[in-house]
Amino acid sequence: MYKAKRINIGVGWTNGYQPEIKKYYARIKATTNESYVKWIDIEHEPGQISFKRFDRSLKEMTRYGVKWQPFLICGPWYSVPYWYKESKKSHYFRCLEHDQDSGIQSIWNEKFKKTTVRFLKLFHDHYKDRENAIDSILLGVSGDYGEAIYPCIGNFDGLYHTHRGFWCNDSHAILDFRRHFKDKLKSIKALNARWGTSYSDFSRVKPFLKKNAPSRRAMVDMVYWYREAMLKHAEFWIQEARKLWKTKDIYLCMGGDGSAEEGQHYTAAAKLCAKYKVGIRDTNARDNFRFLNTYQCSTAVAANYYKTYCGFESSHGSTGKFIVARMFAFIISNAREFHEYSFLTKKDVVRNFCKFRKLMDISFRRKVDTAVFSSEAYVNWVHEHATAWDIKEFPWGLPKKPHRLFDRLRYHFDFDLVNDSLIRNGILANYKVLIIPGFTLIEDDIIEIVRRSAKAGRKVIAYGRNTLETVDEKSVSFDQAEEIVGLNKLLASLKQSGIRVKIKKDGIFEALDKSGRTLCYDENKDTIYWK
Numbered sequence: 001m002y003k004a005k006r007i008n009i010g011v012g013w014t015n016g017y018q019p020e021i022k023k024y025y026a027r028i029k030a031t032t033n034e035s036y037v038k039w040i041d042i043e044h045e046p047g048q049i050s051f052k053r054f055d056r057s058l059k060e061m062t063r064y065g066v067k068w069q070p071f072l073i074c075g076p077w078y079s080v081p082y083w084y085k086e087s088k089k090s091h092y093f094r095c096l097e098h099d100q101d102s103g104i105q106s107i108w109n110e111k112f113k114k115t116t117v118r119f120l121k122l123f124h125d126h127y128k129d130r131e132n133a134i135d136s137i138l139l140g141v142s143g144d145y146g147e148a149i150y151p152c153i154g155n156f157d158g159l160y161h162t163h164r165g166f167w168c169n170d171s172h173a174i175l176d177f178r179r180h181f182k183d184k185l186k187s188i189k190a191l192n193a194r195w196g197t198s199y200s201d202f203s204r205v206k207p208f209l210k211k212n213a214p215s216r217r218a219m220v221d222m223v224y225w226y227r228e229a230m231l232k233h234a235e236f237w238i239q240e241a242r243k244l245w246k247t248k249d250i251y252l253c254m255g256g257d258g259s260a261e262e263g264q265h266y267t268a269a270a271k272l273c274a275k276y277k278v279g280i281r282d283t284n285a286r287d288n289f290r291f292l293n294t295y296q297c298s299t300a301v302a303a304n305y306y307k308t309y310c311g312f313e314s315s316h317g318s319t320g321k322f323i324v325a326r327m328f329a330f331i332i333s334n335a336r337e338f339h340e341y342s343f344l345t346k347k348d349v350v351r352n353f354c355k356f357r358k359l360m361d362i363s364f365r366r367k368v369d370t371a372v373f374s375s376e377a378y379v380n381w382v383h384e385h386a387t388a389w390d391i392k393e394f395p396w397g398l399p400k401k402p403h404r405l406f407d408r409l410r411y412h413f414d415f416d417l418v419n420d421s422l423i424r425n426g427i428l429a430n431y432k433v434l435i436i437p438g439f440t441l442i443e444d445d446i447i448e449i450v451r452r453s454a455k456a457g458r459k460v461i462a463y464g465r466n467t468l469e470t471v472d473e474k475s476v477s478f479d480q481a482e483e484i485v486g487l488n489k490l491l492a493s494l495k496q497s498g499i500r501v502k503i504k505k506d507g508i509f510e511a512l513d514k515s516g517r518t519l520c521y522d523e524n525k526d527t528i529y530w531k
């Protein structure tokens, strides 16, 4: 369902009324202002609740002509009052690497749920008479800042034990790990057969690091569990928030590149969110359009497929050049909300934003005929380590092979990245062609779905030197698949199937709307235009 698009600017509102901000908001036609509301901000001392500073800023926002998006955060280190941290109830994530506590509340701690529900209710009840001034709610459920993600690198005011790693070594996490595999596989015999292990019973089973993983199968399975645990935690938040705000837009905040350690799952989260008419805020924008197509646009593929909505945020802010790429990705993804920390002082960003601002309000229904497979098992196994947004020289994103492939292909044709969960949920029916990277890993049930799909007439291409393997280290070949190694051959084959391809890499990216019109973005000239 179409709902008006939102231009959401993140401003903390600590400096009081500033007339130039009002003008700037009017110029860029901002609709919304996001600001952080952490539990610590409203209850410094136990039971002493105060919303004064938020009341004041809400009044100012109304005067500025924008609505409020509170980012409600409860669980991360910087959101929890000192007196709770000092209490016996506090129960932190604990790392596998050093068996040491983080400063972030564990998502496995059932007791913290009550605290979270109370926080949400306090906020809701305080503002229930001013709901018209609130645009939407952003949920900050875990991680260093509030994203549905595990601790990664620490945040700007945090002094707690943190690093990229696996945060599933607290007592509740270990119990959940055992319970999960007992429910799934029923007997220790079945688990041992699957993992190549010899555990005597489930009480011996614990989460492990990759270097200690009994097998590839075991590691991939552990990461499935790790991601699912974060989704369960997100679902608890979503359910509670939906009970309070029955019709408002609610966004689950997500970020990061999807590595095993980070433990998020964008497309499964989209499916979960859709169940509650909740959307996803993806905070991953950076670099260029090809990057956006690989990350944020993929979140939108899932959001659109499951018929929910999403918002895009930049992890690094925008430049005059990058803002145009971001706008194009936003428009063709039909995302609902465009978020940016203020670019008031960046004249070239404001200028370029205003140039294409009108296009931000259209409803674009992107027609894509080609899907490229992005394997969850591959990421769980190969992409073990999280990368950090604040280490600029560190490569960010998927491992080199898929990252480079997706980046390169986007110069030549439009495609959606589809992963295991989207394929299990039937998304292949939307495409004429499926491309499977030759280097990837693939689960047995996905092989079956792809085989059926090929038999039913869909073109399947295994692209690149074929080293395809199952998670259990068996080689894979598809009877009905074309095996293609070179790019030119791939493009010729796609063309033959009626896919629009561009042989030469010219920096102009096209997206087809279902009405037949084509929207283009020229990354050399920084323009967006209808063809």
Ligand SMILES: [Zn+2]
Pocket: 095, 096, 097, 098, 099, 100, 161, 163, 165
């Ligand atoms: Zn540690």
